[in-house]
Each structure stands twice: as C-alpha cells, then as structure tokens.
Amino acid sequence: MATAAIGVATAVWQVAVLRALAWVSRGLRSPARDTLLTDLSRRGAVGRAFGVERAGDNLGAIVGPLLAAVLVGTLGIRHTILLSIVPGMLAAVAITVAAREARRTLVESAARRRLSLGLGALHRAGVTRVLVPLACFELGNLATTLLILRATDLLAARPGWPPSRAASVAVLLYAAHNAVAALAALLAGALADTRGPRLVLVTAAVSYVVGYALLAVGPRGAGLVAAFLLAGCGIGLGETASSTAVALATPEPLRGNAFGALGLTQAVGDLGATVVAGALWAWLGPGVAFGYAGAWMVFAVITSGYAGVARATPRPA
Template identity: 30%
Template structure:
C-alpha cells in the first residue's frame, strides 16, 4: 500500500501546484486535512477493535477503502476532487492504523516493542521510497503524464488488500477474555498520567513537523525538475527506512526521553538547513536530517504508547494518541502553507525550527517515570 500511496503522494503537491493551479495555502489545507482525517479516524477504529477483541477485520476494511480511493486520483481534474480522494484514502488509513499498531503489540514481548515498531516502520518506509522511484521512472517514460501514473498506482493497492486478507493470521484471544467497552469511564481512567504525557509530547512533535509535501515544494522552488520531484521523498525515506529498526532496538535499552530529545535536535537542524537553502547540498542535507528525525522518533513514540497503556485498551490508546497528533498535523500544515504564501518558503521552516525548540524545552521537564523510559 505504501508503494501505491507514495507513487501518488510524491507527485501530488507538484500536480496540484503546476497542473491544477492550487495555492500553497490550499495545498497545506489539503495535506493537513487529509493527514488529520487519518489520525482522527484512528481513535474510533482503535476503540472499535478493543470492543471487538479483534484487529484484522478493521485492518482489511481500512486497506480496502484505501485501494478503492486510488482510481479517484487518476480521475481528478480539480483541487476539490483531489481533496475528496485524499480524504477517502486517509479514512482507510485511519481505519487500519490503530488496529494494526495494537496487533504488533499483541504479537511481541514487551522488551521487544521498540525493535518491533522500528522494524514495522522500516518496512513501511521501503514502500515509501520504492513508490517515488517508480513515479520518477514513469514520469520520464511517459512525459510527465500524472494521470497515467496514478492509474498504475491502483495495482499495488489491490495486491496489498489480497495479501492482508489471505496471508496474515491474527492470534487467538486469551482463554476467558471478555469484551471491553473502552469508552466507559472506569476503563478510560486506566489510561494514566504517563500515557497522557506521551499523547501531549507526541502532539507537540507533530506540530513541529508539518507535512513532507513542503519538502517537495521547497526543492521545486529551487529548480528541481517536475519529473524528479519524487527524489525528495526517496532520499528522506531511505534514511528513515535504514534508521528506524536500529533506533527502535536502541529504544529498548536506553532512556526514551534522551532519544526524543535527540530527534528534536535533528529536526531543528533539518529546518535550519531547509530555511537557508532551496537547492544544492544544504537542501539535501536538510531532507536527509528530516528522515533521520523520523527514524529516531516515530517507532519510539509507538512503543511508548504501548508501554503506557493496558493491553485491553491498547487500540483506544493508539487512537487517542493519533487524534491529538491529527489535530496538530492539521494546524501545522495549514500554518505552514499560510506562512509560505505570505512570507516565502524559508519562513515555513524557520517556524518549524522555533516550534521544535519549544518542544525540546517542554521535553526538558521531568516526565513521568513510565513514560520516560529511564
């Protein structure tokens, strides 16, 4: 599914800006609304999977909806149609996200969670750079025919649904396990202060890290040819894929707070580089550092959610975490687009660096021990 999605998403900002004449604010709102939709839907799918006591059916439904949405991009002729396709696609992502993340925790020992989430993120990211690679090849082969490439993306999406439906086995529920109503007050109280600290810091991280669409637009602003625009996400995701598993294993053996702080420091460096340059080595250094930040933090935050939530409520816990992050993503991407329109591309990344520094200051406060990982 990542191959399919990233074939489209790596080209979508350029398609909107050059093919459909969308403003940077419109692109920011589309990206923010799409990603926020996915993250917000996760809160409902997570709670639903807890109530069902099963994860796979919702995951299959989510991947299926994502596959159905793919042809809509190929048919899109206006920004509104793109927005509609993005929202349907992201609803599918939201439906599958929290049940899938909870399923990972169900399948591994607690002391292996950092490595497990790092590995899952790394394998996800292989698709995230394979998709843009295919997009570049097809753009060069087919003379920048966006719609034809969007049609090709339908194929791997359909294959992913078939693989999940027929190739993945969900473990049986423990003997004597009972259904849990996750939204009952007494159950929600079981999500204690360490968990809510993770939710808060995760939202702040997302506020500092707006949509990667702005990395693509920054490179294009510096003269990167349209056909090569996906190279931005390829570079970022190669670093992300290579680093996610090693840093996930590291998270099983050292302080979570120190790793989060390192991730924020790397994000600040990335924002500074991208603010200073829209082409050349400094631009690409910023893109590489952005991927390194993702490798340091994304699997780690998932492991922290799993560590601070009880097993019967783990789907709900991931859902609530992603609800907070979804709201932050919408705000961050909209503000990033507005700043770009009003003050230029560099201002977007300056604002990101300032927000990251604020998050680093918040992280310097002593976190609850269970969330701190030390």
Template identity: 40%
Template sequence: MAPHRAEKRHWLNRNVLAIGLTSLFSDLGHEVATSILPVFLAGLGAAPWALGVIEGVADGISSIAKLSAGYASDKTGIRKPIAVVGYIVTAVATAGIGLAVVWSHVLVGRVLAWLGRGARSPVRDAILVDSIEPEDYGKSLGFERSLDTLGAIIGPAVAVLLVGILSNRTLLFLTLVPGMIAAGLFAFGVRAAPATKPAMHLKVSFRNLPVKFRWFLVAIAIFGVGDFAHTLLILRASQILQPQLGDAASQWAIGLYLVHNLLYAGFSTPIGALADRVGKMKVLTAGYLLAAVMNLGFILNPTTVLPLFFLFALGGLFIAVEDALERAVAADLLPEHLRATGFGALAAVNSIGDLASSMLVGFLWAKVSPAAGFGYAAVLSLLGATFLFLLKRTQDRSRISTHGS
C-alpha cells in the same frame, strides 16, 4: 486465531513480518501518489497553499476514524476486519485521485484514503504490540517501520522512473495494485487475537488512560502542530531547483525524497533497538531536536542539491525516530485492554497536529515566506523536545522517589 505464546516471545514472528510486508506494499502505493501529488496539483492549476490544505484536512478528518476505530476495536474485540477494510478503502481512494479534474476532487480522494488509513492504524498497532514482548517493542516496531519505508523508497523510485513515461493519472490508477496486495497480505497473513477486555463508554475509556500516557500525548501535540507533511519538502525543493534545473527540478526533488525515505527505512530498526537499550524517550527527544535542525536548515534557503540532500537526510532520520518510538513509548505506558483506544488517541493527536501544522505552514509560506513556515515548525519542534525532556526527568524523579520509599 490467536498467535501462540511461543510466537509472541520472538521479536520477529509471523505477525510482525506479515504486518511489515503489508505496510511495505501499502506505502509503496501511497508514496507513488505522494511523490507526484505536487506536480499533479500544479497541472490542475492549484496554488501552493492547496497542498497544505489537502494534507492538513485529510489528516485532521482521519483523526475521527483513528479515535473511533481504536475505541470500537477495544469495545467489540474486533481487530482484523477493521484493518482489512481500512486497507481496501485506502487503495481504492488513492487510485481514485487519478479521476480528479480540479484540486477539490484531490481533497476528497485524499480524505477518503486517510479515513481508511485512520481506521486501520490503531488496530494494526494493537495487533502488533499484542504479538511481541515489552522488551522488544522498539525493535519490532522499528522493523515494521523499516519495511513500511522500504515501500516508501520503492514508491518514489517508481515515480522517478515512470513520471516521464506514463501520465500522472495512469500512475495514480496503478497505485491500486500494491494497495490491494497489502489488504490481501493482512487478511491472510495476520493472526489477530480479540481484545482481552471490552472497553467502557468512549469518554470513560479515555478517562481511564494512564496519567503518564496523557502527559505524553501533550508532548506529542506540541511537537505535532509543527510537524507538517513532508510533501511540502518536495514542493520546496522543486521551487529552489527550478531556476537551475528547469523541468528536471521535480525529478530531482522526488529523488531527494527517495534519499529521505532510504534513511527512514535504513535506520528505523537500529534506532528501535538502540532505544530498547538506552531508553525510548531519550532517543525520541533527540529525534525531535533533529526535526528542529532540519527546519532551521530550510530557513537558510539552500540553493543547490548538496545542502538539500543533507536536509532531506535529517528529515528521514527524525521520521524514523518519531514513527517507531512514539508508538513504542505509548505501548510501554498503556494497559493491554486499552491499547487500541490509546493508539487511536495517539494517532488522532498526530493527525490533528498534522492538520494544524500543514495548514499553518502552508499559510505562512504563502502569505509571508517559506522561511516563516519553517521557522514556525522549528520553534514547535524545540518546544516539543523540551516538554518531552522535562516529562522524562519528572518520571525519573518519581521512579527514584518510589524506590526510595
């Protein structure tokens, strides 16, 4: 059943709330697994580079699901069932990682989980954007990110509390519970209208994406190849704190990641609301610059908890900006009948960037030094911010020229 028009006009309607709660429970399970993954892999005898390979390959392969699911949704008009299946696959595969006995088993589980995430993401975003008004994109998407990140706060908190009580395998198995709750919330709480117009052939559909949106994807790609998975921050903090704190270093590292996610959750909605007022692309550019500052901070090799606290805080702030506003800018640039395809392309570009960045940062980390990996990420963050700034100036000049004529 399609949402009523009156419901669409309010920025916080049934779909926004239901999708936000779905994201909360889904990310709760995901973040429990993410928080303990570095320690779990170490227990399997995996080298540090294995984490980068796992995160990178999983993200890269999930890009196929994102492209395919977005296009299939626009072409067939089917949205909700694709998303529900994606949530179920993610829940089962994440819990299945607990069965791993070698790191390649973790890779398989992570890939399957991220295929599910990939399938659901563009469809979920299309349903969400179709349920709100354009002037509320930043605020509503920021709210959804806030609830998503509330799950990302609860997840590491659960991991910190239970990591010394339950085995890592048991914790992984337990992630099935919030994952299936998320699938149920989406299935029974979300009302999804079918796509308004069938998409054309995949190649034609992408060719019809607006030129401004395609240039925006270029900026996303430049930034993305330096935007590595933040599980590497947990690993780096554990390494830095190990000499001082011993076995407690991993718990402190997860605690810092909790701070990261607290700020991510707390600032997603305010940042979205601010961007709705002052300009989404301006705020997104500032977020990319924050990423560069965070990476430069890790190059300085902090050795105590306090500077690490500030670096993790910066990481949470820039992720709040990135996650809410990349989609909000995309929503402004995409026509309604190509939204799922466009969101799929956006998610796929991000996933390919994650593949490249996590593997390259992991490689530089292992073969040169951690500073080399963070330095590479800092350069790409600055380049992405610069390209986005220039793109915004070009669009502003084009708009002024059009109005002047």
C-alpha cells in the same frame, strides 16, 4: 479500493471524495495495525517491531513512486492508478493472516468485548501526559511537500537551472529523505528497546531543528542535501519513538484507544503544522515558517522529560 477508483474518476470532486475516503480508511487502519503489532511483539522488542514497520513504510515511499513512474510511461496514468488495487489487496490478505495469528496466540481482552472511547481511563493511566511531547513534535512536523517546494525554489534560483531540472533534483532529495528515514527507523527501534523512547524522540527533534535551520537560511549544494537527510532522520526516529512510547505506557485493555488518540494527535498536529507554516511562508517568507516549526521541536525536547517518556512502562488498567 478508493485509491484505485480514482483511475476511473471523471471530475475533480470525485477525486476529492475518493481521497477523503482513502484517508478515513487510513485513520481506521493505523490504530488497529499498531495495536496488533504491539500484541504480537515480545515485551522487549516493541521498539524494533515498530522500527521495522516504519522502515517498510518509508521504503514503500521510494519504491512506489519509482514503479509508478515506469508504469505511467508504459500504461498511462489511469491504468497505473487502477493497478494500485493490487498492493492494497495483498495488504488486506497479510492483515488477515496476522489477525488470525493474534486470535490464536492472544487472550481476548475486555477492550475487545465492549466499545468505549476510554478517554478518562487513558488520562488516569498517564497516557495523555505522554501525548504532550508527541503533540509538540507533530506540530513541528511539516509536510514533505514544503521541503520539496523549498528545495525547488532554491535550486531554480541558481544560474542555468531551469524549473524542470530543479524539480527533478528536489524529487531525488525526497527519495534520499525516505531512504534515510527507513534506516533511522530501524536504528530507532533498537535504541527504544535498550535506552527508552525519550532518547529517540529527543534525537529526532534535534535532527529536525538543525535541518529546519538550514532550510530557513536557504542553503545550496551540500547544505540542502544535509537538510533533507536530517529531516529524514527526524521522521524515521520520531514516528518509531511515538508508537513505542504509547505502546509501553498503555495497559493492554486500553491499547487500541491509546493508538487511536495517538492517530488523532498526529493528524491534528500535522494539519496545524502545515497550515500555519504555509501561511507564515506566504506572509513572512520560508525562513519564518521553518523557524516556527523548529520552535515546536524544541518544545518537544523540553516536554519529553516532564511527560515521563523515558520510563514509559505498562501501567495497570
């Protein structure tokens, strides 16, 4: 509802408040969604469940903007934003159905009867150790906006390429990035169930390292396409591995708390990554910014073995 209400906003501050409310709602939604998804999944299919969820999210990032482009051209910006309430309401109905299914099939846990952050219990269960490589991964996970900016700058520097054409091609690269992310998420789910989430996380980090290295050098043509595809592979693999690792490492009574801690880790890490990389970009250039992000991905590979992500299994409460 907050996102749709932007369609009737008349001032910038109103948009800021509504967007903040929408992101607060996302922070409430994501841990609950991941907990519900884990509870409804069979023990050996948790990774595939998260892979399907992540694939759907990335496909939505392709279909949504394309549909919005058509609607903006026919109905205008305000009416298009107002129509965003329709998928939001459909999502609410779907979540309600899933929650009823969970109540019918699952036994109520102690965690559902009391309110507690459970930070000490998470630490004793070893979940905080699993979060260490995930935090490193997020600190290197730059906002896709920076990738689009880099592509736009590189393409606009080509002779005969006006800024509008460069921006259009950069958006197409973003769509390809999301398509690869959807396919990678499906593959990541199957690999996480059979080989463990650590292999998936390491592959994701390595994909980012190579992609960032290409963007730091400043490729054109095939190299730029490869960089976006590698970044898409990295996010599709990494997000699926992160959720799966936390789900497998957490005893059922603490699962909601653990996914909340994961959401906090991702939010703080992503903010830190983009703010620091943006400052480095402004002061020292894009090569340093992407090198900084790549270094955090290397740390994610190193710490993933120490954290025991490979053998993440549910521990007793």
